[in-house]
Amino acid sequence: MKIIIPIKQVPETSNVKIDEETGTIVREGVESIVNPLDLYAIEAGIQLKEERGAEITVVSMGPPSAEKALKEAIAMGCDDGILISGKEFAGSDTWATSYTISRAVKKLGKFDLILTGERATDGETGQVGPGIASFLDLPVSTYTSRIVEVTEVSIVVERLIEEGYEMLRMPLPALVSVVKEICFPRLPTLRGKQKAKKTELARWNADNMDIERSALGLNGSPTRVVKIETPKVTRSGEVVRVTDEESLADAVERFLTFLRKKGIL
């Protein structure tokens, strides 16, 4: 089967800078990693490949440095990678991103399954997966926690919803976005890394894709970031220390008083 996995390169969460003027994330000079939640999509794809044979293409839209993310996915076991990069894509919101990736999928031709992460840890929207499915009119399962069965023509999955787990059957091709529960991502092997080094990535942009320019990047994005603030993290709370019986009784009493004051009890 043919599997496509869109992955995003994101800054390490503990290390983030914002461009005050445009309100977008500064990617230069910050350590970048594969979106941690995309590793689960990659692993789920590789497991399908091991079970029943598959060819996996990873696709990333981002700056040239996103090449590293694609190579890492290949080192884990994916087969080839496509980097969608160019000024025309800068400032894309989830609408423009979903559009661009859906056009890349079109260009790739026949496929059976698209796997995405639940959300990217920078933008944290989780909108791109369902967005791609909508552009391509694919059946979709979000918050997928288990792939139960795959045949030539269909897939059965379990998705984690508020009330429990629901099982869905859908025809292929389909889009499945996954949560962490689905698997445990492997580390790249040395052999994988060597293979990744040798793998030539395809480079796509608006010139070699069948794509509407006016729908790309900031221009094609319905939303605008108008303000960025760094919220105050610290709260000045009351802290009590327990060292012996007496301070324990005191701490518990003060805790209950606190809860009463806050209207919890």
Next chain:
Amino acid sequence: MSYQGVWTLAEANDGEIKIVSYELLTRGRELADKLRCELASVLICGRIDEKDAEELILRGADRVYLVSSPELEHFVVGSYSNILIDLIERYRPEVILSAATTTGRTLMPHAAVKIKAGLTADCTELDIEEGTGNLLQTRPAIGGNIMATIKTPECRPQMATVRPKSTRPAPRNENRRGRGEIIRIELAPALLDRRVERIGFRKNPGEDINIQGADVVVSGGRGLGKKENFALIRKMAELLHGVVGASRETVDRGWISYPHQVGLSGKTVTPKLYIAVGISGAIQHLAGMKTADIIVAINKDPDAPIFRVADFGIIGDFLEVVPQINQSLAKEGERSEV
């Protein structure tokens, strides 16, 4: 025709409207008042009694667009999205709010793409910009490191999902009886996406996993030392009428199941009260609970970062502290029952 009116998407399960639908009405009412326009709720569901749908009116909706059919019993995004788009094209609302639940976060992007609407995820604050009347949507991003305010200057409708529990449910107002209108919309079969079939459902073995819908979340971390000690956390959660949360460390160790995980790669919760027991407060954990109303930390390390975000902290061994708290809470409970 221009776009007018504020919509909230209500959710129902098994014929019962979910509380988050009323939280959205609180948000919607504020915006509709500022825009001086009508507030409507859209309810797409399997079945609902007229008097239950009326609850949306008592809690603030001027209209309810009701699309119910046994074929809509389970959420299938293709069908719901087609129905929503059909309603949007007919009635043209200016603002659409949905809850940031698994349903809302799937339905909204699916629909927004098709009609080229701007969509902002998981908002915690909403307002109207003076002068332009644009919706200002504020949300935490990058693990709660920043708050971004977003607007959609040109495209309509303006769509946003709203973090559950980030506001109170709108109260029922009996005076509103008969002051709103329920408009039943016949389901056009062509709108159904019959490709996706729900073939099974199971509850999480044992306990409530809807940690995003709870007022109180009591979470345990690696400091608990072993799986069995989650019993103390469960007890405290039960005494406070809350649910159990967990750090990733405990989930990865198999002490508790993934649906309980709070944080960057788990769920984001905004309860009234969040209690972290034996959790250090790594940035990825904070990302999932920083917006709770009240944060309590119980940890034996006075330098644990969790204390920096706590409104009340107890430095001590949870094995001593938690049983004592549980005992006092139990007494408190008995007293209130008399």
